[in-house]
């Protein structure tokens with residue numbers, strides 16, 4: 001068990017300071033200039049079977065990482081400070097897995113001091129509507145989902161926007177027609 005002192009000592013490491021974020025809750029911020037490829041923090045957790053992982057996901061645990069064919073990682077544990085890192089649609093870091101299936105958050109480009117460190121949570125397409133995104137990136141697509149699904153989500157949103165615009169125009173025409181009848 002970790003006591004509060006122990007946790008406090010982990011609220012910063014060499015690269016990251018954890019404090020409240022404008023994106024959501026707590027976030028991690030660069031304490032110095034960070035070069036691309038730097039390992040920033042390990043995404044630690046409890047290894048669990050696929051069966052247990054499925055149950056966790058169904059229960060709404062959003063901190064599950066797929067590791068390999070047998071095991072996943074439950075990152076919702078209190079000692080995993082990396083769980084506070086926010087998602088971004090235009091992230092400056094990424095999750096990488098080594099040969100021993102340990103997960104590290106690694107700088108994907110140069111990060112300036114004070115910049116919030118973000119990565120793409122890689123959520124499935126199927127639940128994108130349940131996870132709105134407020135990352136603030138110019139390229140934010142509005143939902144937390146893996147980059148491979150961004151184009152698909154953008155197409156869906158464009159179709160929905162056209163349908164909404166058409167419905168509004170139809171309603172306006174109906175109102176205009178009913179006014180003419182009076």
Ligand SMILES: [Zn+2]
Nearest residue numbers: 089133135140
């Ligand atoms: Zn976003």
